[in-house]
Amino acid sequence: MKKTLTLGLTIVTALALSQPVLADTLAKIKSSGAVTMGVRESSGGLSFVLGDSKFAGFHVELCDRVLSDIRKQLDLTRMETRYQPVTSQNRIPLMQNGTIDIECGSTTNNAARQKDVSFANTTYVEEVRIAVKANSGINSIADLKNRSVATTTGTTSVQHIRKHERSAGVDFKEVYGKDHADSFLLLESGRADAFVMDGQILAGNIAKSKNPADFKIVGEVLSVEPIAIMLRKDDPAFKKAVDDSLGAMMKSGEIAKIYDKYFIQPIPPANKPIGLPASEATKAAWASPNDKPMEDYTKK
Amino acid sequence: MNWDWQVFCRNTIDGEVMPRCFGNGGEITYLDWLISAWGWTLSVALLSLIVALLFGSIMGILRTTPSRGLVLLGNAWTELFRNIPLLVQIFLWYHVVPSLIPPLREVPSFLLVVMGLGLFTSARISEQVRAGIMSLPRGQRMAGLAIGFTLPQTYRYVLLPMAFRIVIPPLTSESMNIIKNSAVAFAVSISELTMFALQAQEETARGIEIYLAVTGLYFISAFSINRIMHAVENRMQVPGMIGGSK
Numbered sequence: 071m072k073k074t075l076t077l078g079l080t081i082v083t084a085l086a087l088s089q090p091v092l093a094d095t096l097a098k099i100k101s102s103g104a105v106t107m108g109v110r111e112s113s114g115g116l117s118f119v120l121g122d123s124k125f126a127g128f129h130v131e132l133c134d135r136v137l138s139d140i141r142k143q144l145d146l147t148r149m150e151t152r153y154q155p156v157t158s159q160n161r162i163p164l165m166q167n168g169t170i171d172i173e174c175g176s177t178t179n180n181a182a183r184q185k186d187v188s189f190a191n192t193t194y195v196e197e198v199r200i201a202v203k204a205n206s207g208i209n210s211i212a213d214l215k216n217r218s219v220a221t222t223t224g225t226t227s228v229q230h231i232r233k234h235e236r237s238a239g240v241d242f243k244e245v246y247g248k249d250h251a252d253s254f255l256l257l258e259s260g261r262a263d264a265f266v267m268d269g270q271i272l273a274g275n276i277a278k279s280k281n282p283a284d285f286k287i288v289g290e291v292l293s294v295e296p297i298a299i300m301l302r303k304d305d306p307a308f309k310k311a312v313d314d315s316l317g318a319m320m321k322s323g324e325i326a327k328i329y330d331k332y333f334i335q336p337i338p339p340a341n342k343p344i345g346l347p348a349s350e351a352t353k354a355a356w357a358s359p360n361d362k363p364m365e366d367y368t369k370k
Numbered sequence: 371m372n373w374d375w376q377v378f379c380r381n382t383i384d385g386e387v388m389p390r391c392f393g394n395g396g397e398i399t400y401l402d403w404l405i406s407a408w409g410w411t412l413s414v415a416l417l418s419l420i421v422a423l424l425f426g427s428i429m430g431i432l433r434t435t436p437s438r439g440l441v442l443l444g445n446a447w448t449e450l451f452r453n454i455p456l457l458v459q460i461f462l463w464y465h466v467v468p469s470l471i472p473p474l475r476e477v478p479s480f481l482l483v484v485m486g487l488g489l490f491t492s493a494r495i496s497e498q499v500r501a502g503i504m505s506l507p508r509g510q511r512m513a514g515l516a517i518g519f520t521l522p523q524t525y526r527y528v529l530l531p532m533a534f535r536i537v538i539p540p541l542t543s544e545s546m547n548i549i550k551n552s553a554v555a556f557a558v559s560i561s562e563l564t565m566f567a568l569q570a571q572e573e574t575a576r577g578i579e580i581y582l583a584v585t586g587l588y589f590i591s592a593f594s595i596n597r598i599m600h601a602v603e604n605r606m607q608v609p610g611m612i613g614g615s616k
Contacts (some may be wrong), residue, residue, distance in 0.1 A: 159577055182575055223556065224568040233383055244557040
């Protein structure tokens with residue numbers, strides 16, 4: 071018993087002490103001839119699974135193109151891309167310990183995360199919005215007084231509505247769905263009067279609903295979050311390679327075409343469009359590439 | 371690994387560390403929230419346990435009566451509630467039943483989850499109570515009836531006092547299970563420990579500290595139930611019966 075305990079403690083300590091791998095991703099790719107991309111299984115149009123371990127989405131396609139540029143830069147004739155599904159809980163540890171080399175999902179670039187990882191230039195700006203039933207008469211956050219507002223457990227949107235509740239002096243009841251589909255069901259079934267979430271998730275759920283005309287997205291933007299491709303910290307050569315490749319797509323307008331493919335055109339699995347044109351904030355990020363964290367957006 | 375236990379002293383609006391770890395003036399810290407979440411977990415679990423013991427005992431007893439109709443009712447109840455996964459039952463109560471019976475829409479989700487979890491567990495308790503009664507020799511029932519007790523009196527004064535003593539150990543397990551199963555309440559928007567863990571670890575990015583604290587509270591809750599039931603078991607011992615000769 072005691073031996074098992076000691077062994078267990080040793081393993082725990084060893085795990086706890088394991089250092090982040092040395093950050094030279096370009097050299098790692100060159101020597102191994104392979105790169106591992108972290109992807110999300112269900113992040114709206116940004117990254118989603120097609121089944122059979124195939125992934126697609128705006129960020130996944132951007133990364134595929136970036137990696138193909140890097141392959142040319144490294145003069146490799148063959149480079150294998152492996153896809154590793156990640157979650158919001160494990161994506162940063164997996165990046166730090168070298169399991170994934172580039173994460174192409176829906177990670178918000180904020181100051182807290184910049185202590186642990188680095189981000190490529192922002193490729194998508196998410197706006198947190200309010201979805202309501204079209205006939206509800208709710209048009210802004212002030213109309214939510216004494217109504218019930220749904221949001222999804224484990225998202226930052228909960229924090230945003232809490233902040234707005236405090237600053238606007240609007241009192242409302244919060245109900246939590248266990249995932250986005252569940253939260254949308256709360257709105258659809260009338261248990262909630264509004265659903266507060268990232269714009270593209272609201273648009274996607276409305277598009278997939280039985281009767282999309284019954285819902286609309288209203289009111290002020292509650293929060294703006296830059297979403298970016300995540301990279302390992304302190305690896306300037308790799309970040310430059312990624313940013314250069316993204317920069318070329320932003321300059322040529324290629325990025326707008328890829329955006330169109332995932333946010334305007336119908337996408338699997340339901341073959342319905344999300345129907346969310348690029349926001350002004352997203353276009354601004356493409357016009358002047360930057361990797362500013364979320365905190366810089368809220369200061370304005 | 372750097373620990374950051376101060377995370378519990380941060381307030382939930384802007385993440386500032388509060389001086390005394392507890393919020394004031396309407397602001398709450400993650401510690402306040404953790405304690406309230408623990409309260410929700412215990413409330414859901416204990417109320418469900420009452421529902422489960424009540425319905426479980428009744429159904430378990432019905433299944434041992436001579437009446438074929440009552441046995442059928444008890445069996446149907448038990449099989450209905452133990453053959454559907456718990457989470458599915460909770461969703462049935464929350465989403466499906468209210469859409470069929472509109473007035474139920476007004477019932478708070480707290481009551482729905484207490485009923486859902488309570489009825490699910492009642493099926494398991496019914497099985498244990500039945501097993502306890504069936505484990506008694508047939509002669510006990512016959513003797514009770516022979517000395518002039520009615521059937522309810524036979525249960526009350528002869529069978530149940532022995533049967534319940536026999537099934538205290540499995541009831542202890544079931545009572546501890548209900549604490550752990552109460553985690554499903556997060557799915558219907560009850561702000562209990564599991565929901566706190568999911569939400570707070572996302573907001574603070576200190577998942578390991580949050581999950582350790584929540585794990586600790588679940589352990590303490592379930593283990594307290596274990597100790598209480600152990601005390602009940604000791605107190606109820608009858609010399610000469612199972613476990614009573616110590």
